[in-house]
Amino acid sequence: MNVIELQQVSVRYRETKIRSLKEAVIRSVTAHQKSGFFYSLHDVSLTIRHGEIVGIVGPNGAGKSTLLRVAAGIIAPSEGAVVTRGTVAPVMELGTGFDSELSGRENIYFNGALLGFSRAYMRSRIDDIIAFSGIEPFIDAPLRTYSTGMVARLAFAVATAIDAETILLDEIFAVGDAAFRAQCQGRIERFVNRGATVVIVSHDLEPLETLCSRAVWVSGGRIRGDGAVAQVLADYRRSMAG
Amino acid sequence: MPLAYNLARVSSAFLERRTVAGQPLRWMGEVRDIRAHASLLYELVHRDLTVRYKRSVLGFLWTMLHPLLLMLIFVVVFSAIFQERTPHYETYFLSAYVAWNFFAQTTVNAMASVAWNGPLMKRVRVPLSLFTVATTVSGLVNLMLSLVVLFSIMAVVGAPFHASLLFLPVSLLLLGIFTLGASLALTAVSIFFGDVREMVQAGMPAIMYLTPIIYPIAIVPDRFRWLIKINPMVYIVEIVRAPIYYGILPAPLTLTIATVLAFGSLAIGWMIFRHLAPRFHAHL
Numbered sequence: 001m002n003v004i005e006l007q008q009v010s011v012r013y014r015e016t017k018i019r020s021l022k023e024a025v026i027r028s029v030t031a032h033q034k035s036g037f038f039y040s041l042h043d044v045s046l047t048i049r050h051g052e053i054v055g056i057v058g059p060n061g062a063g064k065s066t067l068l069r070v071a072a073g074i075i076a077p078s079e080g081a082v083v084t085r086g087t088v089a090p091v092m093e094l095g096t097g098f099d100s101e102l103s104g105r106e107n108i109y110f111n112g113a114l115l116g117f118s119r120a121y122m123r124s125r126i127d128d129i130i131a132f133s134g135i136e137p138f139i140d141a142p143l144r145t146y147s148t149g150m151v152a153r154l155a156f157a158v159a160t161a162i163d164a165e166t167i168l169l170d171e172i173f174a175v176g177d178a179a180f181r182a183q184c185q186g187r188i189e190r191f192v193n194r195g196a197t198v199v200i201v202s203h204d205l206e207p208l209e210t211l212c213s214r215a216v217w218v219s220g221g222r223i224r225g226d227g228a229v230a231q232v233l234a235d236y237r238r239s240m241a242g
Numbered sequence: 243m244p245l246a247y248n249l250a251r252v253s254s255a256f257l258e259r260r261t262v263a264g265q266p267l268r269w270m271g272e273v274r275d276i277r278a279h280a281s282l283l284y285e286l287v288h289r290d291l292t293v294r295y296k297r298s299v300l301g302f303l304w305t306m307l308h309p310l311l312l313m314l315i316f317v318v319v320f321s322a323i324f325q326e327r328t329p330h331y332e333t334y335f336l337s338a339y340v341a342w343n344f345f346a347q348t349t350v351n352a353m354a355s356v357a358w359n360g361p362l363m364k365r366v367r368v369p370l371s372l373f374t375v376a377t378t379v380s381g382l383v384n385l386m387l388s389l390v391v392l393f394s395i396m397a398v399v400g401a402p403f404h405a406s407l408l409f410l411p412v413s414l415l416l417l418g419i420f421t422l423g424a425s426l427a428l429t430a431v432s433i434f435f436g437d438v439r440e441m442v443q444a445g446m447p448a449i450m451y452l453t454p455i456i457y458p459i460a461i462v463p464d465r466f467r468w469l470i471k472i473n474p475m476v477y478i479v480e481i482v483r484a485p486i487y488y489g490i491l492p493a494p495l496t497l498t499i500a501t502v503l504a505f506g507s508l509a510i511g512w513m514i515f516r517h518l519a520p521r522f523h524a525h526l
Contacts, residue, residue: 001256010263013524021435069523073367076520077263086256092365101293110289113282114366165256 001085003166003197004048004071009080011066011221012037040066042221043080048166048199050086053192055208055229056201057236058218064201067218068092068168071199086165089115091172094155100144104135104154107143111158125161133157156180160187166197173204185211205233267370267516275369282368286376291383310391312339316456328458330401330487333392337486338455338479340388345421345475346446348381352425353432353439360433360526370519374429378422385414392486404489413481413492416504420478423507426515433525434518453479474503 016035018024041063048054048071058064069075070082072090097114098107108129112122130139133154135146143151159172169188173181188211191198202208208215208229215232217225224239225232276283313332316339321331328334352374356363359373396403432438453475454462462470470476477500481492492500 003256017525019435020437021441022437024435069364073259073261074364075523076261076265079263081260081262083258083260085258088367090366096365097362099289099293102289106289106292110285113279113285114362114368116279116282118281119284 001050002047002083003050003085004046004088004199005083006044006046006067006070006077007081007083009041009044009070009077009082010039011041011063011070011075012039012078014038039221041070041077044218044221044223045080046216046223046226048197050165050197051195052214053188053198053212054200055212055215055233056199056218057203057205057208057215057233058224059240062218063221064218065092065170066221068170068199068201072168084166087116088166088168089162089164090168090170091159091162092168092170094159094172095151098143098151098155101142103142104133104139104146105130107154108158111155112161115162115164117163129157129161132161152180156183160184164196166199167191169198169200169202171201171203173202173207181207205237209233263520265520267519269512269516272369272371272516276372276375279369279372283372283376283379286373287380287383290376290380310395313395320456324458324461327460330396330399332399333396333401333487334458334483335456336392336395337483338453340385340392341417341479341482342450342453342455342475343388344381344385344417345424345478346450347384348378348421349425349428350439350443350446351381352377352429353442356429356433357436357439364523364526370522371426371515374425374515375422378418378425381421382414382418402489404485406485406489406491409485409491410482413485416500417478417482420474420500420504420507423504423509423511426508426511430515430518430522433522449473449475455479474507477503 014035015038018027044063044067046067056064056067066075068090069092070077071084072088073082073084074090074092097111099110102110105126108126109119109122112125113119130136133139133156135150135154138146138150146154156172172184185207188198188200192211198211200208200212212229214227215225215229215236216223217232217236225235313336316335317332320335324334325331355373355377362368363370363373393403395401428438428442432442452469452473454470459470477496480496481500484490484492484496491497
């Protein structure tokens with residue numbers, strides 16, 4: 001079964017962005033030509049099957065994050081269609097949606113709700129999440145009293161407690177030290193063992209080599225390579241070196 | 243620490259979701275989506291209320307204090323002028339003002355909420371209208387608190403309570419629907435044009451003074467009556483004031499116009515929102 005299907009998807013933005021009504025009115029009078037488009041994704045077709053672990057690689061601005069956001073249903077395609085089957089949970093940036101005035105515990109509930117989980121379900125999981133975060137003594141203090149490291153640990157504990165059929169991870173290796181990465185990797189392996197589908201965007205190629213079976217290489221909003229992880233990463237490395 | 247995953251909880255249905263470019267949001271889909279995110283709606287309202295009251299030193303007292311202070315100012319300033327014509331001027335003013343304040347605050351807060359939650363909307367998939375709905379719901383909670391204050395004031399000054407109060411829930415429902423529609427339209431447009439919020443904020447006092455909230459309709463000269471007739475807020479405010487202050491059900495014509503306005507506002511607001519929503523992400 002295909003859990004994600006991108007069918008000839010394009011995502012485009014206007015090159016000149018109009019930010020205010022004033023500007024729009026002035027421009028409608030003075031500007032004679034319409035502004036052009038910038039394509040963040042251009043005619044991309046991609047199918048991800050149930051149970052696959054797919055790594056997505058590419059240089060900065062290649063459209064990797066856009067691809068993940070379209071797949072997650074966060075942004076609508078400008079052209080083409082997206083079909084998803086089952087729950088798709090994006091983990092975009094750790095700590096998204098944290099409120100500094102709320103306590104750690106309240107933030108756990110709020111983040112759970114953002115991912116679509118009921119309070120009752122979160123209540124059944126909260127002890128695990130707090131224990132895993134390792135900041136139990138401070139969990140009822142407002143988040144603004146936390147150190148950056150504590151916030152990151154809490155965010156990671158919440159994000160990886162998700163229980164979705166497909167999980168999209170955007171650059172989660174970019175933050176944290178070596179121990180944190182090992183933790184990430186352990187969690188991803190657990191997702192996989194549970195039978196979840198995992199899509200990982202990463203700049204760091206090493207974890208992908210061990211975790212993924214398939215890799216997709218994105219560049220300039222188009223797919224340049226798609227296949228066995230070793231082959232695609234080798235091609236990608238060669239292009240980066242050359 | 244190992245986490246025990248409960249696989250049985252995960253639905254095995256693998257529900258299909260299809261998004262086609264250029265397709266506006268669907269009403270049924272959005273309603274279903276909001277229902278599926280009921281816990282987030284609860285959390286948003288909860289956060290809205292707790293953060294607001296935690297941040298202010300006076301906490302919940304502030305909700306009480308705000309109308310009290312306003313009443314004091316307006317009553318002192320205007321009752322001398324209007325008291326003759328309008329007995330219990332404080333009730334006359336506040337019964338309309340709480341409705342107006344709900345409308346003005348909710349629309350402006352809804353636009354602020356979308357701007358504020360923009361980064362969130364780019365990172366998690368939530369029904370796009372959820373933030374607007376949440377702002378309307380927390381506005382309604384605040385409205386209830388203001389009504390408690392109003393009724394307390396009425397009890398203290400000895401203003402009469404009428405059986406017509408039983409009609410108030412219908413009025414509040416229509417007020418809520420009208421406000422939700424206006425908020426949907428305004429949030430959608432304000433995502434595209436950031437200055438719309440400031441324009442609305444600046445325009446609100448003007449609309450308030452064009453609506454008989456602090457003054458009785460009777461003092462409006464005949465040649466300006468048409469201004470009152472074409473102002474939708476007049477009807478919306480009147481259906482709230484009638485059962486509280488006048489002790490009567492709203493006049494059938496006023497109620498009919500208010501009902502049409504409420505559902506018309508929701509229909510138009512949703513129409514604008516559903517067509518603009520697929521392009522929000524480029525402007526957040």
